[in-house]
Amino acid sequence: MQVIYPPKPRFLLGQLAAHVVVALIALVVIGGATRVMEAGLACPDWPLCYGSFLPGRQMNLQVFLEWFHRLDAFFVGIVLITQFAFSLCWAKNLPKWLPWTYGFLTLLVAFQGFLGALTVLQLLPSLVVIAHLAVAFTLVAIMSGVTQQLLNPGKSIFPLWLRCFGFLSLFSVMVQSLLGSRVATSWAAQRCMDFGDSCNLLLIHRASSIPVSFLVILFVIVSSLKRDVFVNQWPYFLTIIFLIISQIFLGVLSIHLGMSEPSLIIGHQLIACLLVALISALNFKGRAIDESSQSLFVTQSTLDTCHG
Numbered sequence: 001m002q003v004i005y006p007p008k009p010r011f012l013l014g015q016l017a018a019h020v021v022v023a024l025i026a027l028v029v030i031g032g033a034t035r036v037m038e039a040g041l042a043c044p045d046w047p048l049c050y051g052s053f054l055p056g057r058q059m060n061l062q063v064f065l066e067w068f069h070r071l072d073a074f075f076v077g078i079v080l081i082t083q084f085a086f087s088l089c090w091a092k093n094l095p096k097w098l099p100w101t102y103g104f105l106t107l108l109v110a111f112q113g114f115l116g117a118l119t120v121l122q123l124l125p126s127l128v129v130i131a132h133l134a135v136a137f138t139l140v141a142i143m144s145g146v147t148q149q150l151l152n153p154g155k156s157i158f159p160l161w162l163r164c165f166g167f168l169s170l171f172s173v174m175v176q177s178l179l180g181s182r183v184a185t186s187w188a189a190q191r192c193m194d195f196g197d198s199c200n201l202l203l204i205h206r207a208s209s210i211p212v213s214f215l216v217i218l219f220v221i222v223s224s225l226k227r228d229v230f231v232n233q234w235p236y237f238l239t240i241i242f243l244i245i246s247q248i249f250l251g252v253l254s255i256h257l258g259m260s261e262p263s264l265i266i267g268h269q270l271i272a273c274l275l276v277a278l279i280s281a282l283n284f285k286g287r288a289i290d291e292s293s294q295s296l297f298v299t300q301s302t303l304d305t306c307h308g
Contacts, residue, residue, distance in 0.1 A: 009090040013083060013098075014150030020079055021147055024140045025273050027072045031136065032269035034065045035129070035184065036262040042066040046120045047113075073116065076139075077109045095153075101146060108139060126185040133181050137174045137276050144277040145284035154286035157229050162222065166283040169219040170276065176212045177272040179205045189259045209251065213244050216279070223282070236282055240275065247271045 034040055039062035043049035049067050050058045059067075084102035091099055115132040122128060156163060183189055183205050192199040220237045224230045230237070247268065254264045 009086070009093045010150050010153070013086060013090075013094070014147055016079065016083060017143055017147040017150055020076060020083070021140065021143045021277060023072060023076050023079070024136065024143060025270070025277060027069065027076060028133070028136050028140065028273045029266060029270045030065065030069045030072060031133070032266050033262070034069050036265050037062055037065055039063070039065045040119060040124045040129075043070070043120070046117045070116070073109075073113065077106075077113065080105050080109055095149070098146075098150075101142070105139065105142060105146075108135060108142075111135060112139070124185075126182065129185045130178055130181050134174070134178055137177065137273065140273055140276050141170060141174070141280040144280040148281050148284040149286065152286045156283075157233065157285050157287055158223065158226075158283065162219075163283050165219050165222065166279060169216045170279045170283065172212045172215050173272065173275050173279065176205070176208055177269070177276075179208065180268070180272070184265070189255065193255075193258055206251070206255075209248065213248060216240065216244055216275070219279075233282065233285070236278055240278055243271050243275050243278070247275070 034042075042060075042062040043055070043066045045051060047070065049055045049063065049070070055063055055067065080102065084099070084106050087094055087099040087102045112132065112135045115128055115135060118128045119125070119132055158166065179201075183201055186201065188199075188201040191197040192202045220240055223233070224237055250264050250268045250271065254261065254268060257264070259265065
């Protein structure tokens with residue numbers, strides 16, 4: 001069985017971008033684990049850790065989480081700079097928007113590094129931590145969209161009005177996640193359950209989860225009404241529904257257990273990040289490119305890669 005892939009430079013950058021999406025999701029999850037395990041200041045200096053690239057005697061679980069979080073961020077930055085350089089070298093064979101997008105992503109990663117430094121040097125201020133997560137979600141959304149545009153070029157599978165609906169769903173998920181980060185970084189859940197203090201923030205987060213979930217599910221339902229879209233994209237739709245249900249379940253269970261299970265909180269952030277990546281991918285996915293365009297013909301088995 002033969003399938004048509006985009007032109008080779010575009011295909012190679014798309015494959016690399018897909019791996020960057022996985023690395024970014026891992027970065028968000030490791031960052032969440034670092035916060036939950038109270039390891040944000042495990043390395044008291046920046047960008048090194050205890051004055052060295054690889055701390056030895058000081059290494060423990062908390063130091064490892066913070067160190068590995070920085071290592072993953074460094075890897076993402078290097079790969080994005082590499083992609084930016086390739087997009088400039090192959091500019092004639094790539095869309096005109098791609099080098100500009102990679103240039104913006106490179107600046108965004110640099111800003112993310114600056115925010116990461118502030119979280120350490122300013123002793124984890126809540127608003128800086130939230131901004132750090134907001135930039136991370138933005139990177140995931142843009143890179144997921146870039147991946148789809150590179151690997152699935154062509155006219156969008158959605159009409160303009162439905163894409164706007166999708167972007168509204170994407171934005172609502174990101175805002176809800178940042179509100180959850182505010183609850184976590186201000187310890188509002190623990191203070192509410194233990195002392196009856198700061199309950200308003202927790203209640204707002206819980207109440208807003210209902211309209212956000214409804215909005216995302218409605219986007220999936222409306223998108224599924226287009227038969228050709230549903231036939232080709234049903235795995236995306238089912239995964240999004242599953243993630244929404246899982247997210248609600250983890251949130252309720254975390255509160256019921258008094259926010260005492262770090263794995264539930266980390267899983268809650270992982271699902272939020274996956275939702276951002278999937279909804280963005282759907283919004284930027286294009287229809288199959290025309291066979292008359294310059295394409296790389298390969299068999300299904302030769303480049304059948306697995307991404308997160």
